[in-house]
Amino acid sequence: MKSFDILSPENKGMTKQNVNAKLKRCRMVYYFIFIPGALALLLSAAAMSKFFSFKSFIGTESFYSHLNPEGPNGIQNDVMVVTVQIVIQKIEEELDKLREIKQDPSLSQSVFQQGAFLADILGLLESAVASHPDSAVNNQQNGSFSFHPLVRKKKQFNEPGEYFLCEEIRKYVRVKPNRLGKQNFMGANATFTSIGHACFAMKAELEEYMNYDVGEICNDDWKLAQKLMVHGCDPLPRRRCFSRAPKLYNKPFPINESLWKxxxxxxxxxxxxxxxxxxCLAGNTTRKGFFKCADCFNLTNHEVPRWVSLDADSNQTAADFLISEVLGVKPGEIRIGLDFSVGTGTFAARMREFNVTIVSATINFGAPFSEMIALRGLVPLYLTVNQRLPFFDNTLDLIHTTRFLDGWIDLVLLDFVLYDWDRVLRPGGLLWIDSFFCLKEDLYDYLQAFKMLRYKKLKWVVAPKLDKDDQEMFFSAVLEKPPRPFR
Structure with a gap:
């Protein structure tokens, strides 16, 4: 038989108090759960608000109203761009940290993959900012906007790729990590490609040069490339397109024919x-070639006697030396060298007859000089006077130059050129200055520049340039590099 407990009023009051206490404890638990949840929601909303707009996060226009005074739409656009700039800055800081991390080789692969991923995201973000018509970057360039100091601590273009919009340039100059994540024998764990500093002053031309379809035929723009090189944008970036070539390319003539045909x-x-x-170039009836080499495509008449004959009809001057005379100074010692001149390779062709190998450095001044030299069976080196010679120290027996480094060249530039030539000449090597001409009043300064080398004078001739009414002078010399002790 069931029994029922009949609660007294006192027991009922105590039970009600217990229930109230339990409810209070439950409410406290709910509060502890609700408050962190609410805070999390608020923080999430604040973070999203900060990402999309400073206004909704801060709640006032005083901080950002100076960014763009032209209405709310302009403010929102610029705030968006500034926010992206903050993201860019954070990514750059993370990339800097990754570069400083020295991890085990087994873990380095993930670090490089993370760095490459962040670099790609960085490139996309910067391209979006720079291409935005109302972006803060564009406004900054127009002088109507400046970044807040807290937005971007670094200078605007910290890496070369940041300056350009063309994606091929950005990809080229970006650091390329080694796939295995290991350092090579030179201590580098990546490949660092470079472009000339003057490329930044020729942004439009360089981006035109790099505007192509990957894997397709390149534009016929070698002249644009040469313009960039001559103006100091050198070295140029490589390209991922196929160079154009003649449609009906014929087999070159045999070497015994090609030299003088x-x-x-x-x-x-x-x-x-x-x-x-x-x-057309050989006839030169319309003077369409380079004026310093107006007749150098005329192989049969103008070029054949050069450096081997001093006859009255050989177009030679009193300042010219014969190859046999120069090589006779050091019999059997001159084997390889460089001809830094404007021409079609005749000097190299003549030196080949004396068993000397000469590389001809030139560019295409209004005529296909490089193609002509190669089709004659000689080696053309496509090189401007702006570049450091691509030879190692103390390796060449001879450097020859004629009708190129003349009285137009700045004396400081001439110093840099001569010191670079000295670098690649071996001790005992010969520097052959061939018919350097300048104004008579400048002759002393140029002669002092050559004397600065402190080379031994084997031949030294100064003669008037007859076609300039005694206002210009020729200077020729054969100089020997002295031995220098290692220190």
Whole structure:
């Protein structure tokens, strides 16, 4: 039989108090759960608000109203851009930390992958900011906007790739980590590609040069590339497109014929030249070649006697030396060298007859000089006077130059050129200055520049330039580099 406990009023009061206490404890638990949850929601909302707009996060316009005075839409656009700039800064800081991390080789692969991923995201963000029509970057360039000091602590273009919008340039200059994540024998764990500093002053031309479809045929723009090189944008970036070539390229002539015979016209792209064949250049009736080499495509008459004959009809001057005379100074010692001149490779062709290998450095001044030299069976080096010679120290027996480094060149630039030539010449090597001409009043300064080398004078001639009414002078010399002790 069931029994029922009948609660007294006192027991009922105590039970009600217990229930109230339990409810209070439950409410306290709910509060402890609700308050952190609410705080988490608030923080999430604040973070999203900060990402999309400073206004909704801060709740006032006083902080950002100076960014753009032109209405709320302009403010929101610029705030968006500034926010992206903050993200860019955070990514750059993370990349800097990754560069400083020295981890075990087994873990370095993940670090490089993370760095490459962040670099790609960084490039996309910067491209979006720079291409935005109302972006803060554009406004900054127009002088109407400046970043808040807390937004970007670094200078605007900290890396070369940040300056350009063309994605091929950005990809080229970006650091390329080694796939295995290990350092090479030079202590580098990545490949660092470079472009000339003057490329930043020729942004439009360089981006035009790098505007192509990957894997397709390159534009016929070698002239644009040469313009960039001559103006100091050198070295140029590599490209991922196929260079154009003549459609009807014929097999070159055999070496015993090619040295003194005009090449086949079909082996040259003539689209960027005024002359459209070698006969036009050889005849030179319209002076369409480079003025310092107006007749150098005339192999049979003008070029054949050079450096081997001093006859009255050989176009030589009183300041010219014969190859046999120069090589006779050091019999059997001159084997390899560089000809830094404007020409079609005749000096190298003549030196080959004396068993000396010469590389000809030149660029295409209004005519296909490089193609001509190669089709003659010689080695062209496509090089401007701005570049450091691509040879190691103390390796060449001879450097020859004629009708190129003349009285137009700045004396400080000449110093840099001569010191670089000294670097690649071996001790006992010869520097052959061939018919350097300048104004008579400047002769002393130029002679002092050559004397600065402190080379031994083997030959030294100064003669008047007859076609300039005694206002210009020729200077020729053969100088020997002295031995220098290692220190």
């Amino acid at each position: 005009l090449p086949d016209d079909r082996n040259v792209r003539w689209s960027q030249y005024r002359c459209k064949n070698f006969a």
